[in-house]
Amino acid sequence: MNQDPILKPEVILEHAARYCAEHGSKLTTKRRQVLASLITSKKALSAYDLAEASRHGAEATLLPMSVYRILRFLQSIGLVHRLATANKYVACAHIACDHAHTTPQFLICKICSDVKEVGVANSIIDSIASAAETTGFRLLNDQLELECLCSECAVPELGA
Amino acid sequence: MNQDPILKPEVILEHAARYCAEHGSKLTTKRRQVLASLITSKKALSAYDLAEASRHGAEATLLPMSVYRILRFLQSIGLVHRLATANKYVACAHIACDHAHTTPQFLICKICSDVKEVGVANSIIDSIASAAETTGFRLLNDQLELECLCSECAVPELGA
DNA sequence: CCAAAAAATGTTACATTATATCATTGCGCA
DNA sequence: TGCGCAATGATATAATGTAACATTTTTTGG
Ligand SMILES: [Zn+2]
Ligand SMILES: [Zn+2]
Ligand SMILES: [Zn+2]
Ligand SMILES: [Zn+2]
Numbered sequence: 001m002n003q004d005p006i007l008k009p010e011v012i013l014e015h016a017a018r019y020c021a022e023h024g025s026k027l028t029t030k031r032r033q034v035l036a037s038l039i040t041s042k043k044a045l046s047a048y049d050l051a052e053a054s055r056h057g058a059e060a061t062l063l064p065m066s067v068y069r070i071l072r073f074l075q076s077i078g079l080v081h082r083l084a085t086a087n088k089y090v091a092c093a094h095i096a097c098d099h100a101h102t103t104p105q106f107l108i109c110k111i112c113s114d115v116k117e118v119g120v121a122n123s124i125i126d127s128i129a130s131a132a133e134t135t136g137f138r139l140l141n142d143q144l145e146l147e148c149l150c151s152e153c154a155v156p157e158l159g160a
Numbered sequence: 161m162n163q164d165p166i167l168k169p170e171v172i173l174e175h176a177a178r179y180c181a182e183h184g185s186k187l188t189t190k191r192r193q194v195l196a197s198l199i200t201s202k203k204a205l206s207a208y209d210l211a212e213a214s215r216h217g218a219e220a221t222l223l224p225m226s227v228y229r230i231l232r233f234l235q236s237i238g239l240v241h242r243l244a245t246a247n248k249y250v251a252c253a254h255i256a257c258d259h260a261h262t263t264p265q266f267l268i269c270k271i272c273s274d275v276k277e278v279g280v281a282n283s284i285i286d287s288i289a290s291a292a293e294t295t296g297f298r299l300l301n302d303q304l305e306l307e308c309l310c311s312e313c314a315v316p317e318l319g320a
Numbered sequence: 321c322c323a324a325a326a327a328a329t330g331t332t333a334c335a336t337t338a339t340a341t342c343a344t345t346g347c348g349c350a
Numbered sequence: 351t352g353c354g355c356a357a358t359g360a361t362a363t364a365a366t367g368t369a370a371c372a373t374t375t376t377t378t379g380g
Pocket of ligand 1: 081091092093094101104117
């Protein structure tokens with residue numbers, strides 16, 4: 001679970017609605033539905049996963065095209081992150097706090113797609129950025145994605 | 161250019177052929193052709209880019225499926241790296257040296273796909289790995305990909 | 321040298337991820 | 351009320367990648 005397990009999804013969604021308002025947009029029913037799926041999922045989900053989920057017990061059925069549009073919106077205001085290495089999406093882990101989080105670092109379980117979002121120490125980002133500048137490149141993206149094994153999926157490896 | 165510009169492609173390909181032999185395989189004509197395209201390209205290329213390139217002046221025309229297979233082989237012995245964030249491929253920048261390089265860090269120009277492969281200080285990797293372990297994740301991948309602007313593409317931004 | 325085995329490649333089909341485009345709906349506001 | 355914009359529906363298509371089996375080429379053992 002990427003979110004603080006103490007908080008219920010409804011509480012997080014309330015924060016998200018306020019966050020949308022601050023950006024001059026609204027957390028519509030369908031946007032809320034997509035975000036709720038991501039918040040309650042233990043794993044990163046693909047757009048097609050989300051479209052499929054909308055056909056089981058959700059309020060509305062969503063076509064993939066709509067899911068992509070909604071994901072793009074949620075990303076644009078920082079409520080959702082896209083994991084480029086997995087072609088999947090996760091809810092930001094900091095929706096319910098001040099949300100002024102530092103550079104995110106995503107630990108992505110190679111086996112089960114479980115994702116943990118943690119902050120990267122500024123010292124590390126500074127090191128990386130300065131290493132880039134010595135080669136003439138300017139660092140743009142503030143997101144690290146790391147292939148990992150989560151604690152559960154690592155267990156079978158012990159016997160290997 | 162990702163490779164040392166002092167070295168001619170043929171020299172690098174000679175090293176690659178020896179490297180293949182050390183792994184019990186051969187640098188066939190088509191594998192050499194794909195690798196040569198990557199070595200001489202200033203940018204990261206997609207599998208379909210490489211298939212397309214094979215239709216212009218190359219010895220043999222390659223279907224995308226063959227390109228994927230060849231790329232997978234070249235990756236498996238470390239001659240090629242896949243950039244997951246860009247869905248593109250680059251030749252390793254260290255084919256002609258001892259090739260015992262440290263964890264690679266790829267600076268990828270968002271605009272033109274120019275790529276620079278540099279080593280990451282072990283201290284940084286250690287910091288990242290230990291940060292992961294405190295959350296129960298074991299770091300697997302030894303590759304960082306960073307979205308950047310190269311020096312050329314950064315220029316227009318000055319007036320923005 | 322020849323035949324069997326293994327490696328490499330050809331070929332077709334298909335799966336997954338993502339975007340383009342135009343039509344339609346819903347909703348706030350003059 | 352109805353205009354205008356944001357949101358969504360619907361269809362088609364592009365881009366990326368894999369599966370499965372056939373064929374060719376190379377290696378190897380007799
Ligand atoms: Zn976040
Ligand atoms: Zn796992
Ligand atoms: Zn390399
Ligand atoms: Zn550039």
